[in-house]
Amino acid sequence: MLGRTANDLFWMARYMERAENMARLLEVGHRLILLPHDGGDEEWRSTLRSAGVEGGYLERHSQFDTALVFDYLLLDRENPSSVYSCLASARTNARAQRTAITTEMWEGLNGAWIEFQRRTAVRPTANDLPALLEWIAECSALFRGAMLNTILRNDTFFFAQLGTFLERADNTARILDVKYYVLLPQNELVGGGLDNAQWAAILRSVSAHRSFRWVYRDRFAPWHIADFLMLNPQMPRSLRSCYIEIVAALAGLGQHYDRPASSLVLAERTASTLANGDMRTIFQAGLHDFLSTFIAGNNLLASEIAAAYHFAD
Numbered sequence: 203m204l205g206r207t208a209n210d211l212f213w214m215a216r217y218m219e220r221a222e223n224m225a226r227l228l229e230v231g232h233r234l235i236l237l238p239h240d241g242g243d244e245e246w247r248s249t250l251r252s253a254g255v256e257g258g259y260l261e262r263h264s265q266f267d268t269a270l271v272f273d274y275l276l277l278d279r280e281n282p283s284s285v286y287s288c289l290a291s292a293r294t295n296a297r298a299q300r301t302a303i304t305t306e307m308w309e310g311l312n313g314a315w316i317e318f319q320r321r322t323a324v325r326p327t328a329n330d331l332p333a334l335l336e337w338i339a340e341c342s343a344l345f346r347g348a349m350l351n352t353i354l355r356n357d358t359f360f361f362a363q364l365g366t367f368l369e370r371a372d373n374t375a376r377i378l379d380v381k382y383y384v385l386l387p388q389n390e391l392v393g394g395g396l397d398n399a400q401w402a403a404i405l406r407s408v409s410a411h412r413s414f415r416w417v418y419r420d421r422f423a424p425w426h427i428a429d430f431l432m433l434n435p436q437m438p439r440s441l442r443s444c445y446i447e448i449v450a451a452l453a454g455l456g457q458h459y460d461r462p463a464s465s466l467v468l469a470e471r472t473a474s475t476l477a478n479g480d481m482r483t484i485f486q487a488g489l490h491d492f493l494s495t496f497i498a499g500n501n502l503l504a505s506e507i508a509a510a511y512h513f514a515d
Contacts, residue, residue, distance in 0.1 A: 203357050205512030207299055212359055212513065214295035214303075215349075215363035218311070221288035222342035223336040223373040223500075224275050226254055230407040232331065234400060235268060246271045252373075252380045255283050272331065277322060285338055286322070289315050302358050306348040314341035357458050361511075363451040368504050371444035372497060374408055379432050379493040401427055408439040428489060429481045441496065442476040448503075449473050465506040472499055 231249035246266035250256040255274070256280060263270050278284045282291070293315045296308055318338070326334050346366070353359050381404050400425070405411040408431060416428045417434070432441045451472055452463040484492050508514070 203361075203511075205514065207302060208361050208511045209355070209508070209513035210295040210299045210366040211302065211361040212507075214311075214365065215293050215362035216369040217288040217292035217295070218345050218367040219340050219366045220283060220373075221285045221292070222339050223369070224253060224283065224285050224288065224411070225338035225342075226407045227377070228272060228275055229332070229335045230403045231271070232268075233403045233406070244372050248380045250275075252377045253283060254376060255281060273325075276334075276418065277325075278473055286318070289318055303351070304348065304352040306352045310341070310345045310348045314345065317341075355454070357455060360451040360454045360458065363447055363454075364507060367444040367447040367451070368507075369501060370439055371441050371448070372500050374431055374439050374441060374444070375493050375497050376501070377404060378428060379490060379497070408436060410439060414438060425481050425485060428485075432484075433476055433479050433481065435477075440471070442479075445469065445473040445476055452507075463505055466509045468499070468506060472496070472503070 227249050231245055234245045243266040246268070247256065250266075250271065252273060259271070259274050262274070274284065276285050279286055281287060293311055296303060296311050300308060321334060321337070337421050349359070349362060353362075366377055375488075381400075395504075403409055405414050405427065410430065414427070414430050417430060430437055430440065434440045435442050435446060437443055449466065452469050453467040456463040456466060
């Protein structure tokens with residue numbers, strides 16, 4: 203496969219995953235803003251930081267206004283991580299590789315782009331936003347379902363898997379890192395009603411609220427939530443689950459091309475760290491340090507994959 207084709211398939215899947223993540227971050231930010239407390243500015247700051255776009259937003263705006271944040275993360279054409287930009291970029295990459303993907307994948311993605319433009323031709327009102335954000339998440343799920351149910355398990359599939367799960371791992375790690383410090387200020391006790399509502403909102407941001415309650419039936423606790431989102435292999439958005447899929451995709455590429463993927467060693471090292479991880483040890487050493495190292499390693503892996511498969515060619 204040509205490097206340009208691999209690049210387009212990787213980023214097609216990554217942008218679709220990012221569009222869903224942005225919608226979920228906005229939905230959670232909106233929920234947290236409605237809670238009875240005075241931290242509105244900090245909630246939106248942490249949302250933008252989780253999305254990795256706080257700097258870009260502050261270059262354009264001097265205040266954390268709800269309407270401005272929604273516009274920046276949802277509709278801003280100059281923000282490469284806005285839902286608008288993600289859907290547009292995913293469609294462009296898919297169109298360039300129209301013969302490499304299935305009809306169902308293309309129709310799902312192209313239809314989502316057309317419908318998104320229709321729904322946002324007139325700026326959505328506050329009442330429109332919950333339904334719009336839910337619809338964006340559904341579009342991502344439909345696209346992924348079409349891919350999993352129709353595509354051959356060849357290099358097209360493996361590059362799309364890498365894009366999806368590298369993006370998903372990055373999103374989960376950033377949310378947990380940023381929100382951990384927002385929700386657990388130093389020297390403050392946790393476990394009250396406000397804490398529980400905020401943790402519930404964070405779990406919803408990664409589609410994990412109900413599944414968490416199936417695993418942990420007691421009250422919310424920060425160490426349980428961190429364990430669930432980082433080390434639980436059954437939770438499909440946990441860091442460990444993402445790296446199980448990343449290792450499988452790189453191993454699949456190695457078999458497909460009949461030579462080991464050079465970046466497989468790095469992925470296996472991260473997967474092993476997560477498989478052997480212990481939350482008590484991680485908390486004692488510093489959750490922020492662990493997650494910062496993970497995010498940097500995840501970015502390095504993406505760069506190594508791009509170099510190994512000549513994404514720039």
